[in-house]
Amino acid sequence: MLKSLNIQDMRQKLGQAVDHRVRIITAGLGLNELRAVMRGDPPTEKPNPRYKVHTTSFLFHIRPRYYEAGSTIFTHTFRLGFFTAFFFFVELFTGLILMIYYTPSPEKAYTSILNLMSNVPYGQMLRDIHRLGAEAMVIFTVLHMLRTYLTASYKKDRSFTWLTGVVLLGITMLLSFSGYLLPWDQLAYWAVTVGTSMAEAAPIFGNQVNLLLRGAPDIAANGLLRFYLLHVVLLPLAAILVISIHYYKVSREHGISLPAYMEEGDVKPEVKKAAKQRIDFIPDLFTHEVFLVSLGLLILVLGVTVFNYHAPLETIANPQVTPLDTKAPWYFWFLQGMLKLGDKILMGIIIPTVLVLVLVGLPYIDRNPHRSMYKRPIAVAIGVLAILAMVVLSYMGLPQYGIESDAATRIIQDMAPEEGVGPLREVPFEQLQPGSYEVGATPMDDMCPTLDFGCPDFEKFFKTYSSLVEEMISMDRLPEDAQALVVIDDWQQDLKKITMRIVWAEEGKNKTYERHVYQHRERGSE
Amino acid sequence: MSRINIQILLGALFIFITSAIILVYGINEQNRMAEFERATRARAIEQGAALFEQQCSRCHGTQGTGIAGLCPPLNDRYFFDNRMQEIAWTGSIEDYIVATVSSGRLGSTRPQLFPGQGVPAMPSFSDHYGGPLREDQIRNLAAYVMNWQETAQLVQVPTPPAGPVVGNDIAKELPEGEATAGESLATSLGCTACHILAPTGPAWLASAEQPGIGTRAASRITQSDYTGKAQTPEQYLFESIVLTNDYIVSGFSAGIMPNNYANTLTDQNMADLIAYLLTLK
Numbered sequence: 001m002l003k004s005l006n007i008q009d010m011r012q013k014l015g016q017a018v019d020h021r022v023r024i025i026t027a028g029l030g031l032n033e034l035r036a037v038m039r040g041d042p043p044t045e046k047p048n049p050r051y052k053v054h055t056t057s058f059l060f061h062i063r064p065r066y067y068e069a070g071s072t073i074f075t076h077t078f079r080l081g082f083f084t085a086f087f088f089f090v091e092l093f094t095g096l097i098l099m100i101y102y103t104p105s106p107e108k109a110y111t112s113i114l115n116l117m118s119n120v121p122y123g124q125m126l127r128d129i130h131r132l133g134a135e136a137m138v139i140f141t142v143l144h145m146l147r148t149y150l151t152a153s154y155k156k157d158r159s160f161t162w163l164t165g166v167v168l169l170g171i172t173m174l175l176s177f178s179g180y181l182l183p184w185d186q187l188a189y190w191a192v193t194v195g196t197s198m199a200e201a202a203p204i205f206g207n208q209v210n211l212l213l214r215g216a217p218d219i220a221a222n223g224l225l226r227f228y229l230l231h232v233v234l235l236p237l238a239a240i241l242v243i244s245i246h247y248y249k250v251s252r253e254h255g256i257s258l259p260a261y262m263e264e265g266d267v268k269p270e271v272k273k274a275a276k277q278r279i280d281f282i283p284d285l286f287t288h289e290v291f292l293v294s295l296g297l298l299i300l301v302l303g304v305t306v307f308n309y310h311a312p313l314e315t316i317a318n319p320q321v322t323p324l325d326t327k328a329p330w331y332f333w334f335l336q337g338m339l340k341l342g343d344k345i346l347m348g349i350i351i352p353t354v355l356v357l358v359l360v361g362l363p364y365i366d367r368n369p370h371r372s373m374y375k376r377p378i379a380v381a382i383g384v385l386a387i388l389a390m391v392v393l394s395y396m397g398l399p400q401y402g403i404e405s406d407a408a409t410r411i412i413q414d415m416a417p418e419e420g421v422g423p424l425r426e427v428p429f430e431q432l433q434p435g436s437y438e439v440g441a442t443p444m445d446d447m448c449p450t451l452d453f454g455c456p457d458f459e460k461f462f463k464t465y466s467s468l469v470e471e472m473i474s475m476d477r478l479p480e481d482a483q484a485l486v487v488i489d490d491w492q493q494d495l496k497k498i499t500m501r502i503v504w505a506e507e508g509k510n511k512t513y514e515r516h517v518y519q520h521r522e523r524g525s526e
Numbered sequence: 527m528s529r530i531n532i533q534i535l536l537g538a539l540f541i542f543i544t545s546a547i548i549l550v551y552g553i554n555e556q557n558r559m560a561e562f563e564r565a566t567r568a569r570a571i572e573q574g575a576a577l578f579e580q581q582c583s584r585c586h587g588t589q590g591t592g593i594a595g596l597c598p599p600l601n602d603r604y605f606f607d608n609r610m611q612e613i614a615w616t617g618s619i620e621d622y623i624v625a626t627v628s629s630g631r632l633g634s635t636r637p638q639l640f641p642g643q644g645v646p647a648m649p650s651f652s653d654h655y656g657g658p659l660r661e662d663q664i665r666n667l668a669a670y671v672m673n674w675q676e677t678a679q680l681v682q683v684p685t686p687p688a689g690p691v692v693g694n695d696i697a698k699e700l701p702e703g704e705a706t707a708g709e710s711l712a713t714s715l716g717c718t719a720c721h722i723l724a725p726t727g728p729a730w731l732a733s734a735e736q737p738g739i740g741t742r743a744a745s746r747i748t749q750s751d752y753t754g755k756a757q758t759p760e761q762y763l764f765e766s767i768v769l770t771n772d773y774i775v776s777g778f779s780a781g782i783m784p785n786n787y788a789n790t791l792t793d794q795n796m797a798d799l800i801a802y803l804l805t806l807k
Contacts, residue, residue, distance in 0.1 A: 038530075038534065039530075039531070040528040040529070040530035111662070117559075118559050118562040118566060119559060120559075121555045121556075121559070122551075122555065123559075124562070125548075125551060284529070284530060287530045287533045287537075288533055290533075290537055291534075293537075294536075294537040294538075294541045294544070295536075295537075295540055297540070297541070298540040298543060298544045301544050301547050302547070305547055305551055315569070316662055492571070492575070492670070492673050492677075493673060493674075493676055493677045494568075494571075495571060495572070495575060495673065512777070516576065516579065518571075518572040518573075518575040518576060519572065520568035520569070520571050520572050522564045522567070522568040523565055523568040523569055523572065524561060524564070524565035
């Protein structure tokens, strides 16, 4: 009986069966072929089974079969578009999980974030990655656009792709901005209030747009729900649609551009030939992309662990209290900077609209047929100037610039900001010894003789405080005899009350600015 | 090795490192979550402290020790240990605080000792019932009050005055006062609950900026912005204690000081207090 069983035959049959399964799963690659792909060997069968995958598999059919060698040079694209898409998928994935724990209502939103942080394993990491990915996506979108501008890849048959790219820039910023409000903390609430109030500058329909976005004159339950739905439904759908169009043009119509020096002017035939050489998607580009994904994931995870990036979370939103130093998200600082320069309608509506129109119409405005940077000096100069202008305007958009607040308020806000940490909050709890400390009167060394190791951090804080006061006095923003105090009281078990008070004479009257800060032993760092 | 091999190798390595980091991160998750919970509680207490100062300290005292004849102490052993049984509350103390702060009190449960502001004895603070605070703020307030639980001492509730009350006629003839009795009264009446503005001690003492209240009383009645009716330093102090809104010292707002002392102090109490305060030059 055993003799009649043909082992060889069995092995062959089994092998065929396995091979058949593998072909189905890989959409056309057999066992041997898969092995060859992984080893980087040439195809084992004819016709090339690797091309077959691009017709039988959905996910591969939207990818091209090959790229031209010239377009895969790293320093030409820096993989910026790829990483933008990568971050978009990271956002989709982390966002879907975060949605499980989130409730879009003013009563619950902030608590649900606290719950995510204190009760969900990996909750904080997810939130941090989602936030880091969002910032990275905005940055990479802008860089990708900048690269396209500098290599002049928007010209001729790529002009429509450029247009979809401009739309995607807008969608990306809106996605990030709409997500900003969801934690419902002071930072979110006021950044979005500032952001949406820019829309209010528009004539005639400004108020309506603002009302439509906020759902009421001020952001409340309606506004939060609207931003939530924008963030998780409308904008992601729009992004997926426009990304698909954007990518389809690249993959099926014109491909990634070649560097200008490989196709413009006198190019040696061998260079031209090498540039046009085909690099197959499977295995070269596919492996490269998987490699980039693993690199991207590693960088994200390193960012939120080793490099300690954490999504900010301030105190719960309080519509009654506008914090000092309110600002929009960083990618809108340039708008805030522009608003400080002039009229609200001109700077807030007309110029931004013109800027967007210029971006949209760029392929038609720039009629220079050349792509090489050396042959389009004006375009490159405008690009560089635009970046510089953006940086300067962003700086001007900061609340520290151009808004002269009262000297005492400024000092105390710098030492003990209403939100975030600041020098006072950084002083360890034990070093806050009860007592009254006056700038210029209390000696600045050995301030806590009762502590074994003294209080170096409190002394550092007090020195900074003193130097800020002296600076203001030397700038004549505070009178010579201004009195600056720090009073520390033991307030409760594990709780101290710190009063910062500045008293100065102005127009014959004594003026006082003071702020009470309560510090608990276990508050932790941010 | 070909480029593909290197990328596969490096990619595998990256994924391995990423997984390892996530795994190691996960080991500490329980601690991190617990620490976050403590930090959240700590911040709730900090916020509650600021709210207590704004909303509650006028009546319950800055340190929560209550004000006799007005509002009960909260920083009080009795409050934490016996109050729940007294009123047959079945939930937690924290819930009791939240409930009371939210809805206030129409009438006092101890009208003899702590009549509060009258009717309502305590206003409702929840914005659901027309008050100024959101629910999370009331929770923070409760967290702050609960932080007294471990350290609270028994507050001696002063007994109502023996004999007729002093009334608010500041020109009234008072018996001879005794400064030492006045000093102990100033503590037992809970005046220091609010009058601790100076870093060195009670606000009526002399400090770097100004002399003691005895000297201040004499100079205030001669000031041009003085709006009261007192003719002498004694009358000024009498007026300040019973007719609290007749003259407001610049830098303070009206309505801060309870105005029920005319009905809770006796002639002798008032004389002692004035005698004590006048010694502070």
